[in-house]
Amino acid sequence: MSDERKLQVLRAIVQDYVATSEPVGSKALLERHQLGVSAATVRNDMAALEDEGLIAAPHTSAGRIPTDAGYRLFVDRLSQIKPLSKAERNAIEQFLVRSVDLDDVLSRTVRLLSSLTGQAAVVQYPSLSTATVRHVELVPRTADRLTLVVILSTGRVEQRVIDLGTTLDDTQVDELINDLRGGLNEHTVGLRRAPASAALLTWSAQLETGQNSARSRVVESVAAVLAEEREDRVLLGGTANLVRSGGDFALSLGPLLDALEEHMVLLRLLSHEVGEAANDGVAVRIGAENTIRGLAATSIVTTSYDSDSMASLGVLGPTRMDYPSTMAAVRAVARYVADLIDN
Template sequence: MSDGRRLQVLRAIVQDYVATSEPVGSKALLDRHQLGVSAATVRNDMAALEEEGLICAPHTSAGRIPTDAGYRLFVDQLSEVKPLSAPERAAIAEFLAGSVDLDDIVDRTVRLLASLTHQVAVMQYPSLTRSSVRHIELVPIGGPRLMVVLIVTTGRVEQRVVDVGRDLGDADGERLAFDLRGRLNALAAGRPFTEVARALAGLSEGFAVADREAVEAVTTALAELVVEEREERVVIAGTSNLARRSGDFPTSLRPVLEALEEHVVLLSLIDAMHDDPARPAMDASDLVSVRIGSELSHAGLVSTSVVSTGYGAGPDLVAGLGVLGPTRMDYPTTMAAVRAVAAYVSRSLGG
């Protein structure tokens, strides 16, 4: 049996099983696909694929279904991820274009992914540890109180009210706020969070003695904002889609649902790919990770697959998103949807 024909038969079995959820027999393959060989040849090919562990017979069925290894070979042999249609791309762009802030982008993204793929969508909020400063704003709010607003390249906005120890309502106070805002942005804008605290160290020494207490109060607040540890956040949508595919889970949905309730598990599902130091330098939307069944480390997810990617501006990924569903998944379409949505999210945040 040639490798080319073996892959053709495997591809046909995967496609038919994904479409029908029924084990696939040799007669069905000949009826549905132009294989150009006899029934006996197809049966021999299927026997060889079964011997290699790429397909198996469920129970006493005469048909065959793909194994995790079969799905893996099928995905690895995809020459390219088919692009979404023009109407699909336009719908994604229009839906995400209506977002008003980061929370809205995340909410719209998971709902859109769940709708496009009919799977569970998972999205991680942009990580502050992978973020850079876009702008710092200082807003006097009465008396000695100043609101320090930190705007991040990922769209996140952090703020803190600081008592600077002096009234900022007079001309000197306004001058100080204006001058400090300019110097802060000159030092911090465009820098990753890991460098900001160091860049601001000693800034107060460049101000008049009377102003130094106020400057130190602001720089201390900013340093706390950029180094403060935060729990990573993830959002999911489309869990009900699993119920519609309950027949694809051999025992019950309970282990999958329990795994989805664990915050750490959700993060690990989408973190593995974009945290890989060996990841080649390319746009976030150009690399899609697929982990199938037993490749997932969590025991409750052995009957599922995860398709994920990172998002961000160019090679600077700030977080991940993806979908989880049964291993009987339309991988090419799902990969295309995840890649396209990540690209649009990256553009939204980069704007």
Template structure:
């Protein structure tokens, strides 16, 4: 990169930072007053003219100020040397808040509230995907008479319970329950959920004929629990933050809100952006979004472990470094909790 290119990148970065902070078009005078650019006013004006010719900034009206374009935000994000980690206090607060969760639903609810609070954007989290979830344990608990509680525990922490009537008194058959528990776990633990029903069907063939109806009832209850898990869901928090940024959506806020209500759209969006390795964070800006109603927004997303995606949606006038750092940090803690 030449000296002039490097200088213009500094000017662009300053324009992005000022516009994100103030929501007002940025002029050369303001840049010189707020930033140590080390050049003359004429040089700054010339650099802004070049940036405008390259489509990186534009004049929203006849004022002397300029605002970043989608392409300008993209260059700004691409040239971030690294995502600055959150401060120790913020990281400690995230850990304390998330580790207070009592179950998966609470983890998801806390995560979206936390992300929305940290970024002042709309937080979106995909429930752990069925295709990526595996069986951690199956428990069978006699609860009196012929009734048996079947408990499916998934690696992401989700728990499904079913109470079945086995058709016979179980108290004298403690060995049967223990044997079924052992057999079921031996063929299902570690398996992806979609493959569990077929393995359970094969298991029934090895059960003694007089016990097969009990084993069949257990297998059906587990199949029902797996089917219940198959519904892909997303949870949102902080949609009111969009209204507070209403000036960033002069004509399209209602269409953005409608799009956020379409969970299928969000699932596809999270799925397409959150297939990343390690600490990578994906950023989709404005017209880069594949869904028309979201082309006035930016999406910052990543994956949490192998389970699903989470991120934030907000106006293109977004504090990208802070949003990226928050999304990455929260995803790390969520992955630790669900893997723990």
């Protein structure tokens, strides 16, 4: 019996079951696919696939459905991820290029992934602990306050109001900003947040006090902002798609939706994939491969989009998933997001 032919039969069963959600029989396979063999041969191949645990009968029906192991073999044997069409790539680019900042990029990414795949989408913010400072700017606000703008390598822009502790006229404010702008960037650009904060505190200790106390106050305020500890963040969207696919989950949707409400669960979903990607940088975890309670009937397709912080994005849905199209969409969107952040 040919292993290649059995794989062809398995591939046909996966494709038909994903398309119809109905168990697939030998007759349907012969009608829909050019297998080039007899009905008896197809039945024998299906029996062998069942013996190997790659397909199973959900009930007394003559049809069969893929098991987790069957989906895994199907995914592992994908020679390459089929690229999206030019129209699809243009649509992704046009939707994301309108973003105004990092928050908008990732918010649009969640909506886009959910729409493209028909699954729930998850996007992890780039880790602020690994981000480096790209630029620091001070902007006049009032006679006793400045606006601090910090641009990070992840594309994130942070703004804070700095209290000068004294009142200055417009000329003094301009002089203060001009006096500090170069030094702030000299001591921070290219450094991660914590080292940049430490460098500013060292510089502040060297500054003159007295009439120039506002200088030290500003530098120390910038250092405090850079030293802030931030929790890793994730965005989740498209959970309504899971409800529409409720019949695909062996258990009720309750445990699944409960799990997805937990912030740390979402981070674990994405962090588990780092280093596991085998298909053009895209990782797939299927069914029981997900050890998190409530996710045993789901598949997760993810990839990293930021190499510095290993931030990832992906989609989650039932194991009855169009894997090739989903993997292609995840990979393509990740590449566009990476380009936007880098630029």
